[in-house]
Amino acid sequence: MRNLIDILDLSVEELDELIKVASDIIDNPSKYAKACEGKQLATLFFEPSTRTRMSFESAMNYLGGKVITVAGANTSSAAKGESIADTIKVVSNYVDIIAMRHRIEGAALVAANNTTVPFINAGDGGHFHPTQTLADLLTIYRESGRLDNLTVGICGDLKYGRTVHSLIAAMSRYENVKFVLISPEELKCPEYVFEGKDRGSFEVTTSLEEAMPKLDILYMTRIQKERFTDEATYERLKDSYILTPEKLLSAKPEMRILHPLPRVNEISVAVDDDPRAVYFKQTLYGRYMRMALILKLLKEKDLPDIERENDVVVDKYKCTNPVCITSCEQELKHKAIVRNGKVRCLYCEHDIKS
Ligand code: NCD
16 A cells, blocks of 8 residues: 655655656646546544645645545544544545544554555654655745755754654755754754765754855744643744844845745744745645645555665564654554664654664
């Protein structure tokens, strides 16, 4: 079964193919208007969402398919304590494809292990958000003309920002991509995001001003209030970076500014009129890429998932991440992977034992 849990479930060739199909959809929308006639998508959103859920639903509607939805953690049997595994087994009987968002890290992998129809991770806690990355890739490709030979600044909450983790995983597979990771010390990108990335160079800084002149892409992110365990830390860090027209004076004229949205206050509204700001266009590109993805997964549903690289799975370690799926799913066995000498939870990738 083809599923999308991690952006690495798609090869670079497949990403390029999705971009091609999305571009064809942009040019010839009527060609696709009945492509999913008779098919149904379920959107299960157990965490707040505007763009991701609506763009999935809009995507399926534009393909001529139908949508059924659960929006909110309190409106389904999840509130009665039903496990993700059980929910997915049931929903698989109702639809042809499922997109799910959940606040628990690793929820997507458990769902994918229990589905009988293609499953798409629409965000699992602070872990991954591969379909936002699809939107980001199409935006960068169409607005900057390439996905290689780029210096990409990623600014804000790199610790909890799941879109950041998936974007780094995807873009480090392209030739000569340099990342400048801009965040407060406390919100640095977790180590697992870099492991096994043989390409891409990473520079870490706290200064957006210093990074600005060298960037081809500036990817701003929101400080993820809902994932902080202590409010005082959030209050202290929440205004770490605010992009203003003045700060953009030193930026390249051809730089592009992306943001997965929602914006809180990390980009001043005054930046919206700058021709380099493409974050609202990015949401439209997201719909096109989700259309391309739905088409692909429905077509390839009987093909196996891509094999992950040589990860050794062991079951003698316990994950201690309180928002890992192993902490809440009934009878789910703890499993760890050994990667480059590190032991990580199979589900959420948190460090178990160094
Ligand atoms: C992002 C998310 O949910 O991770 N939003 C989105 O899907 N476009 C980013 C965020 O919430 O900050």
